[in-house]
Amino acid sequence: MNRVKKIWKFFTSSKKAAVGSLLLLALLVVTAFPTFFAPYDPSAEEYIPRQGPSISHWLGTTAFGQDILSQVIVGTRQSMLIALVVGLFCTILSVLVGVSAAYFGGAIDDFLAMATDVILVIPTFPLIIVITAYAKANNFWLLVLVLVITGWSYGARQLRVQALSFRNRDFLQSAKARGESSWYVIIFEMLPPMTSLIVANFLGAALYAVLAAAALQFVGLGNINTQSWGTMLYWAQNNEALATGMPLWALAPGIAIAVLGTSLALLNYAFDELANPALRPIRTLKLSKLSKLVGNKS
Amino acid sequence: MKFLLRRVGFLLIALWAALTLNFFIPRLMPGNPAQAMMAKFHGHVNPLALKALEVAFGVNTHQNLISEYFQYLGNTLTGNLGVSVSYFPLSVTSVIAKALPWSLALVGVATIFAFAIGTVLGAITAWRRGGILDNLMPPVFIVVSAFPYFWVGLLSIWLFALTLGWFPLLGGYDETATPTFTWGFIVNILWHAVLPAFTIIITSIGGWILTMRNNMLTVLSEDYVKMARAKGLKNKRIIWQYAGRNAFLPNLTGFAMSLGFVISGAILVEYVYNYPGVGFMLLQAVVNEDYALMQALFLLITVAVLVSIFISDILTAVLDPRTRVQT
Numbered sequence: 121m122n123r124v125k126k127i128w129k130f131f132t133s134s135k136k137a138a139v140g141s142l143l144l145l146a147l148l149v150v151t152a153f154p155t156f157f158a159p160y161d162p163s164a165e166e167y168i169p170r171q172g173p174s175i176s177h178w179l180g181t182t183a184f185g186q187d188i189l190s191q192v193i194v195g196t197r198q199s200m201l202i203a204l205v206v207g208l209f210c211t212i213l214s215v216l217v218g219v220s221a222a223y224f225g226g227a228i229d230d231f232l233a234m235a236t237d238v239i240l241v242i243p244t245f246p247l248i249i250v251i252t253a254y255a256k257a258n259n260f261w262l263l264v265l266v267l268v269i270t271g272w273s274y275g276a277r278q279l280r281v282q283a284l285s286f287r288n289r290d291f292l293q294s295a296k297a298r299g300e301s302s303w304y305v306i307i308f309e310m311l312p313p314m315t316s317l318i319v320a321n322f323l324g325a326a327l328y329a330v331l332a333a334a335a336l337q338f339v340g341l342g343n344i345n346t347q348s349w350g351t352m353l354y355w356a357q358n359n360e361a362l363a364t365g366m367p368l369w370a371l372a373p374g375i376a377i378a379v380l381g382t383s384l385a386l387l388n389y390a391f392d393e394l395a396n397p398a399l400r401p402i403r404t405l406k407l408s409k410l411s412k413l414v415g416n417k418s
Numbered sequence: 419m420k421f422l423l424r425r426v427g428f429l430l431i432a433l434w435a436a437l438t439l440n441f442f443i444p445r446l447m448p449g450n451p452a453q454a455m456m457a458k459f460h461g462h463v464n465p466l467a468l469k470a471l472e473v474a475f476g477v478n479t480h481q482n483l484i485s486e487y488f489q490y491l492g493n494t495l496t497g498n499l500g501v502s503v504s505y506f507p508l509s510v511t512s513v514i515a516k517a518l519p520w521s522l523a524l525v526g527v528a529t530i531f532a533f534a535i536g537t538v539l540g541a542i543t544a545w546r547r548g549g550i551l552d553n554l555m556p557p558v559f560i561v562v563s564a565f566p567y568f569w570v571g572l573l574s575i576w577l578f579a580l581t582l583g584w585f586p587l588l589g590g591y592d593e594t595a596t597p598t599f600t601w602g603f604i605v606n607i608l609w610h611a612v613l614p615a616f617t618i619i620i621t622s623i624g625g626w627i628l629t630m631r632n633n634m635l636t637v638l639s640e641d642y643v644k645m646a647r648a649k650g651l652k653n654k655r656i657i658w659q660y661a662g663r664n665a666f667l668p669n670l671t672g673f674a675m676s677l678g679f680v681i682s683g684a685i686l687v688e689y690v691y692n693y694p695g696v697g698f699m700l701l702q703a704v705v706n707e708d709y710a711l712m713q714a715l716f717l718l719i720t721v722a723v724l725v726s727i728f729i730s731d732i733l734t735a736v737l738d739p740r741t742r743v744q745t
Contacts, residue, residue: 136557238432243723245682246700246716247439253704253712254447327564334566335686339701353569362576363587371576374569381564389560 130394140386147380150193151200158190162347170366179368183359188369191352192376198348199380202264202333207326209268214275214321215311221276222283223306229280236276244270248332252341263342267329274328275321282317282395286310320391327384334377349373421735429728436720440713441490445483494717500710504703510714514696518718521695524611525684528618532680533673536623540630540669541662544638545653556631559624567683571617571690578613585613588692614691622680629672633665667738674730678723685719 131137150157159178160167169185171177179188221232251266286292295309311318336342337350340358344351356362356370493499499510543552562570579587589610637643638661646656685697692698696715703712 136560234428234431237428238435241432241678241724241727242436242439243678243681243719245685246719249685249700249704250440250712250716251443253709254444331564331566335568338566338568339686339689339704341704353572357572362572362580367576370572371569374566374572377569378561378565381566382561385560385564389556 130390134390134393136386136393137390140383140390143379143383144387147196147200147383150196154194154197158187158193160187160190162186162190162194170364172365173368179372180366182355182369183361183364183366184355188352188372191347192349192372194347195349195352195373196376196380198346199330199333199350199377201260202267203326203330203380203384205264206267206271206329206333207322209264210272210275210325210329211318211322213268213272214279214325215318217272218276218279219283219306219310219314222280222287223302223310225287232276233280236273236280239270239273240277245332245335248336249339249341252336259343263333263336267332271325271328271332275325278321279314279317282314283310286313314395316391316394320388320395323384323388323391327381327388330377330380330384349377422732425728425731425735429724432724433721436717436724437491437494440494440717441487444709444713499714499717502703502708502711504706504708504711510711513711514699514714514718517694517696517699520693521684521688521697524614524688524693524695525618525681528615528684529622529677529680531615532619532623533626535619536626537630537666537669539623540627541634541657541665543627544631544634544665545657545661547635552631555627559627562620563624565621566686567617567621568686568690570621571614571687574613574617575690586610589694610693614687614693617687617690618680618684621683625679626669626673630665630669633668634661637661637665667734667740670730670734670737674727677726681719681723 131141163186165185167177167181167185167187169181169183171181173180177187177189179192181187182191217232217236221229221236248266248270252262255262292305292309295305300309333342334348334350334353337344337348338353338357340354342348342350342354344354350373352373353370356366356373359366359369361367361369497511502508502510502513505513539551539555543549543555546552575587578584586609640661643656643661646660651660681697684695685700687693688695688697689701696718700712700715700719703709703715
């Protein structure tokens with residue numbers, strides 16, 4: 121009960137957490153029921169092409185005569201899926217590498233820390249481009265694989281640093297003295313105090329995945345026949361949407377990406393602040409509170 | 419000395435990892451697409467160049483993987499990166515040499531601007547904690563950082579080039595102008611660089627502001643800052659000479675670490691603006707199935723990032739004795 125209260129307090133007291141989770145919730149609802157919100161079939165090419173915004177087509181139509189609003193709404197699902205799946209796998213990998221490096225120390229730590237740093241400094245986007253250019257099979261899981269390979273190292277580094285700071289604390293020493301196994305100590309003693317940092321890392325990786333996937337699809341390295349925000353941008357760019365008077369075709373999916381990105385980033389910062397109280401915004405003490413503290417009722 | 423050796427060792431290991439990745443990626447893919455490209459290419463190219471390409475992609479070679487690997491390493495280290503298919507018969511190195519100055523100038527200048535402005539703004543934000551800037555800046559840049567880099571480029575093209583007509587639309591310079599060393603042409607080049615540079619600065623500045631702010635907050639709570647205040651020193655002096663200097667150093671390391679992200683973003687910015695740099699060339703190479711050029715560009719970008727990280731590491735060590743002490 122206490123824990124539920126704590127979580128509730130976190131979401132209501134932090135503005136960042138509140139706004140971020142509301143945005144994410146709204147997107148989740150859209151993801152769950154796209155056909156309920158989308159006014160038309162997003163792939164139907166049966167409306168007058170190149171229309172501006174109107175009552176029947178709020179965001180206008182594409183050069184192929186598709187409804188832009190419906191495409192944005194239906195495209196939500198793929199971005200959400202990529203955020204969730206890549207974020208999850210990246211986090212698992214970061215925790216495995218970062219925490220076990222810190223726990224075992226010595227040569228294992230040296231090797232894992234080195235590997236993490238090497239992956240971290242190799243510029244990811246060119247690497248992703250090279251891999252996807254060779255792998256012509258434009259499927260979803262390949263995209264996920266590439267994004268996970270390139271996305272786990274940042275989190276692993278952060279988690280390792282935090283786990284290192286626990287290494288000589290009493291609660292770990294006593295667990296080891298009780299004769300608990302390594303895995304028990306890692307999972308039940310080390311991970312719980314790191315929860316907020318782990319969640320922050322999940323959100324960071326999810327944000328990275330959404331942006332990188334959109335970029336890849338934009339340059340034509342994804343499956344260009346799926347319904348997603350990145351492929352909308354690809355088709356808009358290829359039909360010179362900006363120069364031919366259809367700016368909304370290119371601008372709307374970008375704003376959609378930014379809404380998802382903002383919600384992830386806001387939650388990310390909120391959890392970061394939870395993990396590191398020094399970053400929290402200072403609250404000026406209200407006068408009423410102050411007078412209570414002083415004990416002056418007047 | 420030990421520190422320097424460690425950094426050199428790391429640089430070498432990272433370089434080796436990048437070279438090895440570059441070697442194995444085409445070989446791990448099912449149905450090596452380079453093979454199809456090579457088939458088209460047979461008979462159009464002198465046998466020596468063909469041989470280099472074959473080694474690079476693992477096509478038609480009857481050697482084992484290990485001797486192929488060493489031959490590839492030798493070729494790469496001696497600058498023999500093969501022939502470009504899309505710019506045939508030019509060698510990959512000469513094609514890249516044309517694009518490189520554009521990227522160095524654009525990305526280099528934009529990054530230094532973003533870093534300098536971001537660091538100053540971050541320091542001020544932390545000092546005036548709870549002030550207007552501190553309340554406004556983080557949320558604004560959280561939102562900005564959530565936009566895809568290339569989309570910010572699209573938006574600025576639409577707004578400043580197409581709608582307002584303030585800046586040229588695409589390219590590195592006016593196609594009708596003859597490239598000469600005249601004042602007019604240089605202005606033309608700068609004019610074309612404004613929007614791409616603006617896009618890179620806007621999208622990367624938030625990161626510098628936030629990290630500098632956070633470093634500064636930690637430093638400001640130190641005793642020597644309190645002491646400086648107690649002594650009644652001027653705020654300006656405390657910010658820049660006491661706190662700023664110490665907060666800036668970890669930011670320099672952060673600069674190195676996030677350089678890869680900036681370069682990644684710059685590739686897309688060049689793509690959006692058809693800017694004639696290496697990023698645009700990389701994506702063109704992908705479209706044209708020019709694998710030799712593509713892999714050479716990947717290596718070049720990686721080496722550039724690794725060397726910059728190395729330099730800023732050494733710089734940090736020279737400026738900050740604390741990093742030299744830690745093991």
